[in-house]
Amino acid sequence: MPWPLRQFDAAIVDLDGTLVDTLGDFVEALQRMLHDLPPPFSDFSVTPALVERMVGKGSENLIKSLLGHVDAAQSAINSVALYERAWARYQVHYQAINGAYSAVYPGALQGLQQWQAAGLRLVCVTNKPTAFARTLLQHKGLDGFFLHVVGGDAVARKKPDPMPLLHACSLLGTQPARTLMVGDSSNDAQAARAAGCPVLLVSYGYNHGEPIRSVDADAYTDALDTLRWAN
Template structure:
């Protein structure tokens, strides 16, 4: 993070691949959808690189394993409805917290930071998942991929949080696991930190243009604390 820059006053944190390992949930829901379409199951290794760009892209990518473009268009609505039904039924059942997530959120809050969760997961999935995993109380704001007209990597959700908090983007850091988070943060004018254990569409985290790689949200809090102690 840049020496002499303004103090960080808020953090915008991603969900899938940053706070929660949710691919096991995706496996259940997507294979339920595929069974409804008389397609065979797929593995987590196939699913993981597809996660992070929103449900519509995920469903189209999964269908593209078996169907051409015309067939995808023909069955898309049926497939999406099946996926949503299966996901809502199992939401959070197999998802697990990454190490030091709660400790990190507590440390960020103790630094006086305001916290928002911005994810490309639909809000109908996001809200109950945050509740189920004990994450909801930490966040003042939550935006899903369908809460606003555009989702990450568009900067709009991050810009909206900055407006909601009444803060300049230069006082806000985004924390995520993928290029989506970094591109949105860069375009919005926010700092961005990345975690190395998430999904990033199958690409190494080192390829992301960020202000630093942190091993956990707790490490992010320590870095932000050090930054704020030397900031103007």
């Protein structure tokens, strides 16, 4: 069933897991980070499957989740000092490899082109730090589609809180009910529901290991360029 295009003035689009498959970037940066820490962290091998379950709620949560997974008792080192060291090294390593181990999903570029041509105003909202998000979009040739980029450090709270989406609507001057949220996880859906935005979820991203169609959403798609719109 085609969606009525006239229903929307704008779209908020998630980044990791929606536009770009960044799992390889996360794995590489986290592995390099662990190598800079004392045992048992330096001896741990990061896997894509593990990171996929942890990613989605911001870099801080990702790092804390991984450290806790490696050493649940935090017995190797003071937890605060450990986190601060890990965060500093992660920032260095992620900046160095940002985009190098990632790829734009099939249909993502074409989907953005279609939405832009249809007159939708686009903003990227991600839990990734804003500077990292801007760099990734630029490296992948996607930066020209977005009027704004709202990263996880742009407002006080991250998705699944609705604050980033409401901030994006304010920047665009649009009403949430006429602003489509496009994402890949329950974080995006929960934020959209709380903000009053309709929500579309892709089937191929990162949803903490849970089936995406178990998440409350208005629609689902296997590729962003296959959406059917009715004027």
